[in-house]
Amino acid sequence: MRQDHLITATQLSRDDIEAVLDRARAVADDPAAYADRHAGRVLALCFFEPSTRTRMSFDSAAKRLGMNTIDMGDVDSSSVSKGESLSDTVRVIEGYADALVLRHPSEGAATLAGERVDVPVVNAGDGAGQHPSQTLLDLHTIREDHGLDDLTIGIMGDLKYGRTVHSLAAALTEFDANQHFISPESLRLPRSVRFDLHETGAQIREHEELEPVLDELDVLYVTRIQKERFPDENEYHRVAGEYRIDAETLDAAADDLTVMHPLPRVDEIAPDVDETDHARYFEQAHNGIPVRMALLDTLLKNANPDGDEGTEV
Ligand code: CP
Incomplete structure (x- = not known):
């Protein structure tokens, strides 16, 4: 570098x-x-x-x-x-x-x-x-679990305001990852980020629900809804809590699914996920x-x- x-x-x-x-x-x-x-x-x-x-x-x-x-x-x-x-x-x-x-x-x-x-x-x-240094530690965490080739990742939550998402999605194009973006319509990736990803030929798909793609994923990267960036707090309350996972949600996932989160979390990952073999967000922070x-x-x-x-x- x-x-x-x-x-x-x-x-x-x-x-x-x-x-x-x-x-x-x-x-x-x-x-x-x-x-x-x-x-x-x-x-x-x-x-x-x-x-x-x-x-x-x-x-x-x-x-x-x-x-x-x-x-x-x-x-x-x-x-x-x-x-x-x-x-x-x-x-x-x-x-x-x-x-x-x-x-x-x-x-x-x-x-x-x-x-x-x-x-x-x-x-x-x-x-x-x-937030590119976050991306480097995210990639380190993914590489330790799965390697960075042939990766299928789901990135879920606030894709509009989430800067860790924008950086991670860009970096993953270097590894030809299959990227699934899961969010409400109002929090989709910004048009400019989608444009840049398409320009690289990246394999990306967008969804409003996790369930149809969960069993395909090697990594599920969950993000917080960024309340502080909403111009209208009512809009935040309309979407907050919609994309919450718990241990039961993960019953349908692959055994070696890695669940990540840049933290801080609010309530998008229930504490019972911490006790599963999927949880990697504290190691991620330590990385x-x-x-x-x-x-x-x-x-x-x-x-x-x-x-x-x-x-x-
Ligand atoms: N992940 C992250 O950037 O956390 P902080 O906001 O606590 O630095």
């Missing part, structure tokens, strides 16, 4: 993805070999929206590479609350850090940040746009550590090609 920033999943080739995932596997197998690899470097965490997994796993991943982290904190306690622009904010923060992780409510925010600064930028979610270590290692190596760290693995 020879990239300066990670802004969208569409920028990643199959080789790029496999290189990061191979490195993530190496990190997981021998974390001590990476412990001081980026000692003295600093990662800036800039979250303009709430986060538990992405913020904390990047923080943990950086520290496990020997880095320090600085956190912009809540928007209300930063100078963003005084009206500072995103452009000025990231241009200042690049002077304090060697890489920057950015979550922002506006689609395109990470693209803008990447244009303004020279240090590597990771898009940690831009509105309803993309954020080796995958984000591998990603930071790769981007920092690209940014510092003459350094002695980040040896190819």
Whole structure:
């Protein structure tokens, strides 16, 4: 992977993805070999929206590479609350850090940040746009269970606003996956995402119900209905709770079906699924550590090609 920033999943080739995932596997197998690899470097965490997994796993991943982290904190306690622009904010923060992780409510925010600064930028979610580092950990989780070839996946829930869906669907085209999208009509994939998928020749089908396709799936990727992105809360209440699965739902699934969710969940996966052999969402979240270590290692190596760290693995 020879990239300066990670802004969208569409920028990643199959080789790029496999290189990061191979490195993530190496990190997981021998974390001590990476412990001081980026000692003295600093990662800036800039979250303009709430986060538990992405913020904390990047923080943990950086520290496990020997880095320090600085956190912009809540928007209300930063100078963003005084009206500072995103452009000025990231241009200042690049002077304090060697890489920057950015979550922002506006689609395109990470693209803008990447244009303004020279240090590597990771898009940690831009509105309803993309969340590519989530995609890398999703693919790592899928690869560990099923491999990435000949995959049939169902992606269910809020396909309109779900940025993890947009990134994952794009990346899966690199592996010619059969993709089934299951949602209410009002939460279908955005037209632009469907267009881009069709342009790649991707095999995609759309459904309003899970039941007809459930037994074909290797992976069921469930997503939360993104209440915070609905312009009309009444519309949220009309669709919330429609796409809920429980252990009984999965009686009709293949024995080796993997159930994933980027989390947080609200009520779309009942707690009794946690006790089944299908549930993989907590391991998925934990995979954020080796995958984000591998990603930071790769981007920092690209940014510092003459350094002695980040040896190819
Ligand atoms: N999956 C994910 O992005 O979770 P957070 O919003 O908690 O970071």
